[in-house]
Amino acid sequence: MNDWRSHFGFHTTPFTRELAVAQRFPLPMFDEVLTALSRAVDQRGSAALVAPAGTGKTALLRALVDQLPEARYRVHYVKVTDLSKRDLCREIAVACGAQPAGSFPMLVRRLQEHFLSTLADDGVRPVLVLDDSHGLRPEVLGIFQILTNFEMDSRLVLSVLFVGQPPLRDLLRQPAHEAVTRRLVHLATLRLLSRPESHRYLAHRCTIAGATTIPFDPGAQEAVYEIACGNLRATDQLAAKALEVAHDAGAAIVDSAHLATSRRLLWP
Ligand SMILES: Nc1ncnc2c1ncn2[C@@H]1O[C@H](COP(=O)(O)OP(=O)(O)O)[C@@H](O)[C@H]1O
Ligand SMILES: [Mg+2]
Known part of the structure; x- marks a missing residue:
């Protein structure tokens, strides 16, 4: 060369x-966040990782996916863009290998069934990673309350990881989204x-x-x-x-x- x-x-x-996962820069901060997010997923909860651009969020997600045993978790990664409720559900369906067609209520139902069957048929826990979630339209956030609600909220099926830049924190703080925020078991961050x-x-x-x-x-x-x-x-x-x-x-x-x-x- x-x-x-x-x-x-x-x-x-x-x-x-x-950058290969094994070649990441070792720092206790990264390990702490990795542990917290794995723990959240292990208890079938949802969590958020909020940190500025360029601080290593996406690289950390790759490490998380790498570390979650494939036999126990199915991770679906979606990079959020400015989409309507229906279009975001379609994106999620594509990421999950479900049919991305139909009306919004139909898509939500199909996704719920998909997540349930992942767990019931294969014993594998579905995890939905929403990278760049700060780009979620405020009105779209509500779908995660529906998507994580199974059997009148008596069953934990899907873990959602919201990952994004600081405006995500403001989005989650809005009173209108309290129902979603209350479902988060951990809020992680990364510093410079x-x-x-x-x-x-x-x-x-x-x-x-x-x-x-x-x-x-x-x-x-x-x-x-x-x-x-x-x-x-x-x-x-x-x-x-x-x-x-x-x-x-x-x-x-x-x-x-x-x-x-x-x-x-x-x-x-
Ligand atoms: N743990 C790490 N070790 C080495 N380099 C890293 C690590 N995390 C991130 N990087 C580098 O920093 C850049 C930005 O990281 P990225 O995960 O894309 O940040 P963010 O998603 O927060 O914007 C990446 O291109 C990668 O090369
Ligand atoms: Mg990123």
């Missing part, structure tokens, strides 16, 4: 979104990395891409933290761009000037 990657001793592309964590994160992402030395000098590492403020996605974008910039300048290591240039090339 005769390009910027090999120039800095990488075997694969560093700072990529294509601290300065030392950001430095360790940089080193981790370089190491898993095959580098034996970290090609960011101390000033560059500081600059990454100052600019990205511990946001994982911003850190990735910035670090990847800085490697390109430093390579194009013929530098052996990334310094803070390369970071300043990268910031200008990435963000207005």
